Amino acid sequence: MTSSHAQSRGRRTAGSAVRSAEKETLTAAGRAGFVARGVVYVLIGVLAIQIALGGGGQSADRQGALHQVAAQPFGKVMLWALVVGFGCMALWRGSRAVLSKGPERKAASRLLDGGRAVFYASVCWGTAVFAAGGGQGSSGNAKSQDWTATVLKLSYGQVLVGAGGCLLIGIGAVLAIRAAMRKFLRQLNLGAMSHRTRQVVTGLGVGGGVARGLVFAAAGIFVLTAAVRFDANEAKGVDATLRSFTHTPAGPWLLVAVAIGLILFGVFSFASARWRRL
Numbered sequence: 001m002t003s004s005h006a007q008s009r010g011r012r013t014a015g016s017a018v019r020s021a022e023k024e025t026l027t028a029a030g031r032a033g034f035v036a037r038g039v040v041y042v043l044i045g046v047l048a049i050q051i052a053l054g055g056g057g058q059s060a061d062r063q064g065a066l067h068q069v070a071a072q073p074f075g076k077v078m079l080w081a082l083v084v085g086f087g088c089m090a091l092w093r094g095s096r097a098v099l100s101k102g103p104e105r106k107a108a109s110r111l112l113d114g115g116r117a118v119f120y121a122s123v124c125w126g127t128a129v130f131a132a133g134g135g136q137g138s139s140g141n142a143k144s145q146d147w148t149a150t151v152l153k154l155s156y157g158q159v160l161v162g163a164g165g166c167l168l169i170g171i172g173a174v175l176a177i178r179a180a181m182r183k184f185l186r187q188l189n190l191g192a193m194s195h196r197t198r199q200v201v202t203g204l205g206v207g208g209g210v211a212r213g214l215v216f217a218a219a220g221i222f223v224l225t226a227a228v229r230f231d232a233n234e235a236k237g238v239d240a241t242l243r244s245f246t247h248t249p250a251g252p253w254l255l256v257a258v259a260i261g262l263i264l265f266g267v268f269s270f271a272s273a274r275w276r277r278l
Contacts, residue, residue, distance in 0.1 A: 048259035
């Protein structure tokens with residue numbers, strides 16, 4: 001009886017150790033993913049500032065950011081590090097969609113994490129292709145127009161493209177509003193921060209989140225315009241969306257403001273890697 005009890009306790013202990021190791025692995029994966037996301041957003045913001053100031057040669061999107069990384073010493077190693085980081089983010093998001101438990105993990109939350117896992121898996125694959133030497137494909141702007149043209153050819157394609165544009169606008173609005181309302185603070189371990197650090201991280205999250213939401217919404221407006229006019233050329237990728245801000249009454253200064261916001265979001269991603277509850 002005593003031996004059976006000891007064996008049962010040993011199995012529970014072993015199971016607990018395995019679960020603890022799995023949690024630590026997934027936590028490390030999530031933190032690596034946030035670092036990779038931060039690198040790309042910072043570089044996109046820097047490229048956008050260069051465009052606003054008249055010196056932008058690279059596209060202000062993920063592909064342009066990868067070109068910037070590749071041009072650095074040990075660029076190839078850094079690219080593969082980003083591949084690992086995005087793969088880790090896909091793994092962490094996927095685990096949240098499948099493994100997370102609790103009353104707060106509703107179907108909508110799981111579905112959202114599942115969608116993010118698929119997105120980061122595609123980003124991981126695209127980055128791997130670039131790192132392996134296949135980085136001379138279509139630009140983000142061309143891809144956006146190609147996808148839009150393909151969908152427009154389908155039955156009810158105009159409706160589908162319009163719905164996609166509305167979805168992007170809605171996502172952008174939600175991202176900006178949630179950032180302005182500081183909803184992200186619920187996901188951070190505020191107790192581990194000093195008062196000053198908390199203020200800085202809050203500023204990064206608000207400014208960065210609002211700018212990110214604005215870019216999503218603007219891209220959605222162009223997709224919606226493409227649907228209304230039945231013209232795929234109206235759709236724009238991240239680079240063309242950012243460049244469009246220079247055509248507003250505020251001129252290039254609006255792009256500078258948005259670019260700084262994207263840099264702030266990149267730095268906020270680094271802060272998330274350190275203080276987010278994973």
